[in-house]
Amino acid sequence: MIEVRSDERLFHLATEHTSYIIEIASGVVPTLRYWGPRIGTPEAAGPHGEMPYRVHASASLGALQLEGLALEYGTQGEGDFRRPAVSARDGAGYPVTTPVYRGYRVHSGKPELDGLPSARLTAETGADTLELELIDEAAGLLIVLNYTVHADWDVIARHARLENTGTEPLSVERFMSASVDLPARPVDTVTLSGSWGSERHLARSPLGPGIFATESTRGTSSHVANPFIALAVQDTGEDRGEVHAATLVYSGNFLAEVDASLEEFHRMSLGINPSGFSWHLEPGESLTSPEAILVYSREGLDGMSRRFHRTIQEGIVPKQWARAERPVLLNSWEAQYFDITEGNFLSLSDTAAELGVELAVLDDGWFGERDGDDSSLGDWYENTEKLPSGVDGLAEYVHARGLGFGLWVEPEMISPASKLYEEHPDWCLHIPGHPHGTAATLGRNQLVLDLTREDVQDRLIGTFSRLFARAGLDYVKWDMNRYLAPIASAALPPERRGEAAHRYVLGLYRVLAELRDRFPTVLFESCAGGGGRFDAGMLAYMPQTWTSDNTDAVSRLYIQYGTSMVYPPVTMGAHVSAAPNHQLDRNTPVATRAAVAMSANFGFEMDLRKLPSEEREILRGAIAFYRRHRQLIQQGRFLRLESPFEGNRAAWMFTGDAAAGGAAPGDAPDPTAGLARAEGSADALVFVFRVLIGMSPDEAPVRLRGLDPEAVYEVYVAGPRFACEAPPVATAGGDELCTRGLEPALPRGDYASAVYCLYRRADTP
């Protein structure tokens, strides 16, 4: 809901639980009056106080002291010295300083963002948009700030559009999607950081004075940072405390920053990373920022994640996948690496089918002369020595066994040893005639295609449309295995060279949009050396992402826990792999490996044929268990109970959530029968993991959440083979399970786990 009080120039953006109130100070400058729990009728502020030694803006900006205001979209040069939302220079090289409020518009739904993905906040879903126009007449820069309010999902989406309304070109040097000035309080910054194999670890620290930033300059959102930032009041926990958070629907160089240089405000902003960026805007041209999704929660980090999860699941992933069940898959990578032969892959698929797997994916090594990572990217035709029946023959065989068929590709890359490179040596990102002779850099022996070029984009669309159509694929893993360096396109004119990073992402989005629309039934999973591009931008085209190349179950506790801050479990590819683990050599029990992987989008990458029969039966049980409860895991509500970052245990649970689809109430196991007859999904699933065993007991009760306090639940433990055996280990009220907790019975030893199914008793209210 958007309430406008135009007399006082007050705009109230109301979601179900939040209010975001913008006031146009002195009729010229948009300021943030309030962002917090929903309030009734907002009041305009009184006169603004002044401070000595502050600069007064020019008369056109009301001679205000801008530093004393909570600006909605700051610029520098008129007395605000904080990090600006936008900086641009006019034709004469002078900074653009004076965007003045010109007017507003309210309309239902949301405009499409030019060439960029964004959340489907449409008129049908009840969304409204407020547009505020700011203009710097002298420089000829129009800024349109867009705020789309989605009442039910409790989110506000923001983006900005710049338009050159003058007669001279403008040069844009910094362009944020959103900037908010919050009243300063003792807060922690919450971000996700990591590296290859340890992506999206939760990072939380008290915000001190100065600038705090998390960012990527690597061309992708990266393993190192994630386009997400939250400010949490310092005692905020999972279910209590205030959080202001934002994530970007963007996959390239980003900056998420807090400017705490002034005592009164914390300026939180997100947008395209200004490092290395500039954009040449000719008269009449415009530039649109990526979208930022803003969330306020007074129910702690859980309230924040719930809103992000819902928006991503219902509003960002392609519509046809929002509620579709995701198959249990087998991926050949850690099972066979480059050692691919038709016989090998098919016999592995047979074993997988026999265990209940639903989709077989042929990873790297199937094309060109690719026997290692040093050749053939660009040559997207099968190697018929390895695969005499070709990709089509494989697909046919696999389909005949009732499995779906998937293929790995890495379209954005080119190997110097490839036919494509012989044909187009200049198609990679490079600096021609560089004095040191480093025309381009190698990473994993490969170069990056210059996706700023339309001819390169067209070639990818053509090549992959043919491949995907021909092979009758059900699934594609779209990989991207190095960062962009140098981010330089020889095809751009000199004044546009600073546009390369953003243009790369726009080019990629064009290719992805085309392929997504041409192949609506193909399930795409994105990947970038594991989770190097796990962001809402990629999820708009590909509804799941390979979370990390690190498949070690213990490492995954941290990675999946951190990732869940923003992204729902259904978006995280998670596979059971061999023990000892190939990345860390750690041995973990097979049941724990299965429990960790089934807490997300379940699959396997191991040679299932080599398993001892006892382990094979455990995995058969795990697959059946996941398939029975997958509605709850993939569509239900995910609640973090205990953080691996804070102790020696991790715990989480899934509950049905009517609003988010949730699980249908299932049939509880029959307590009189020996083995459970749990044919329906449970009403809640609880997963508990121990890291290292110690002498002191670590089996303190785990406090559950999200249960009906009035209801009585029967709690069954999923036995050694993932079957819930009767009788229940406990029968307790939802209130008791949430306050006293559930006492886990973890097997002895390191890396132990326990999984519980909760069934609500039919005779409870």
Ligand code: GLA
């Ligand atoms: C990347 C991916 C892996 C695998 C290999 C293949 O590292 O993250 O899952 O596909 O490439 O080369």
